[in-house]
Amino acid sequence: MDFNLSPEEESFRDEVRAFLDENLPPKDERDFAAVAEFQRKVRERRWVGFSWPEEVGGGGGSVMQQVILKEEMAKRNAPSLGSCFMGLAWVGPGIIEYGTEEQKQRFIPDILDSKYQWCTGYSEPDSGSDLASLKCRCELQGDEYVVNGQKIWTSLAMWAKWMILLVRTETDVEVKHDGITCLLVEVDTPGITVRPIKNMAGNAIFAEVFFDDVRVPVENRLGEEGQGWRVTVSALAHERSSISEVYGLTRTLARIRELAKTCQRGGRPAEEDPHLRRRIAQADMRIEAMRLNGMRFLTKQLKGEPLGAETSINKLLRAQLEIEFGELALEIEGSLSVLGKGDEACPEDGHWQHVSLNWPELVIGGGTPNIQKNIIAERVLGLPKD
């Protein structure tokens, strides 16, 4: 065991730190323009798409360099590397692996520059956790695909220019995973209607998307017809590392500890309450477990061993923590926890009320906790499939 960086890794870390010292705008000066300027400079360094091959405009960074970059950025609570979140997270990697030369040239530079937003049309009203059962119909007519059906829980659809879309091109298949095709679709194509859905926190982040005879040129297909499931699985597999997430979780817990100093419980500061102290320690312990689990997974990666379903461990821990944070903060606030944003007596102007209602975005999105447990049980423990 050795937690030290090699001299080359250290010098890369120093480079990142020096860059952040010089270019990271202070917390209270991060308006839209300042963040955009920061992201432009990050892009200049080729740290956006840092893991992508250099020939498509990526940074060609090693696994360890990517980890260092992410970690240093997370430590300083820097803005994301680019605003094109889904493009950078999985659409880009999918296009690099399965796209045609023409698709790479058309989309990858724009994703790296975060020119516009991508959204992800996977879930349907009847196909959530059981995504492969999706039904959105798609027929080839001449050199166009014609799409009819509905998607739901499509985050950012109302602001996105492009969508990565899964459709069913064949219904008569033995295995439901076959017959699925992946298309890249412009959201303003005639026949597409986007209807925002307000979530329980009061925000509209995701939407329903309806497709009514939507025509998509055949050259916008990603991968082969019928190969869509594989394209999706391999693209999502890039969404892995969890070490850098730990810094955000640590910051949230530190903020909860501050809250516990200011709120009273039984006439004494809440931080002296043994039950709450225990809850705070439990969260601290789980965050550290996530960090160290992540280090063990990273060690595997560095040795060239493929990461399997064990990464679901940290997804489960993260889910527990995200839910617990909101609940813990509300318990610390006590009677005042029932008040909402805008009320003078509401602690921190409703911050924790929002946190406690907003966790599903993080917890349900990449597969619910129950699905993560199925993944562990079936793929790691070898139990029979349901």
Place this chain on the structure above:
Amino acid sequence: MNFGFTEEQELLRAEVRKFLDRNCPLDEVRKVAETPEGFSRQLWGRMAELGWVGLLLPEKHGGAGLGWVDLVVVLEEAGRSLLPSPLISSVLAGAAIALGGDSEQQSRWLPDLAAGTRIGTLAFQEGDGIDPAQTSLAGVTTDVGFRLTGEKLLVADASAADLFVVAFRASEASDALSLAVVPRDAPGLGVEPHISVDLTKPMGRVRFDAVEVSGADVLGPPGSGGELLQRLIDCGATAVTAELVGAAEAALALTVNYAKERVQFDSPIGRFQSVKHPLAEMYVDIESTRSLCYYAAWLLDENPSEAALAVSRAKALASERFPKLGIDVVQLHGGIGFTWEYDAHLYLKRAKWGRPAFGDADWHFERIVRLAAAAASAV
């Protein structure tokens, strides 16, 4: 960056596992645990020959000169086999002498401990609680050292031990603790076995009736023992966590196998999510505890003064989750899991034994809150 084991450590793991699979299967564990001594002298001798008993001790005293990360590998495997042995106890006694003893004391005791010809243990608890400050065993100053009067409870492997590392208070008024090495045959020392719920973990009550201790048997300057004892408690917590991880992994494997084979409602029960999900949760707890435990062990080797927080995080998770894991193991087996004959209860009892050992979850959680606040404000 490498949070994994070396090739040598992986070989050590394979060697220990092979040895224990062959020599200490569960029917042997049961037999040995019911003997008066509670462990097999023959197996102990062979483990000592293989270098596992003196793993941490310096080579010049017959040890292997290895570290806690190596020891954790051995202990995980010992836990997996539910091996009844005074390994942790003797390792801690050796660590006490190696850390706190002068060179004469080290030469006097360490070779025998490394060779396994003498067995040591730590005698520090006197009732509930593990804080060194709770020590009340009195040591009255004499011409040659101290006269100890009082008793210790919950002394691990007391019946097997030849040497007791005893925490005592040099005078009633003083809050200064000392540690002394007291041989079993010291006049006035009496051992009475406890009745343990987990038969694989024998313990005893040790009475001190005016036991004379020479100054040459006291580790470090008199009154300096508090810090050393706390360090040993952290070592003990890490060791127990490693054993619990191994035992929990074996319990999970037993239950997964059962879930694959047991058919109800025309299907292996492992197909049902009500069975799958608790098994997946066990896996998450085991792997997380393992990560925390490895890091604690690494700090004990590399930076022991910074290890306390890491140790508490590891032991707190083990103490919090593993008794629940043991209950789930029994419950998922249904009726058979409740029988004496089936092995599920052996794991449950081991987890219950480990829960308070070297600090329960509450004790470690409280320490986490204090130390994490200090660590955060130091940044």
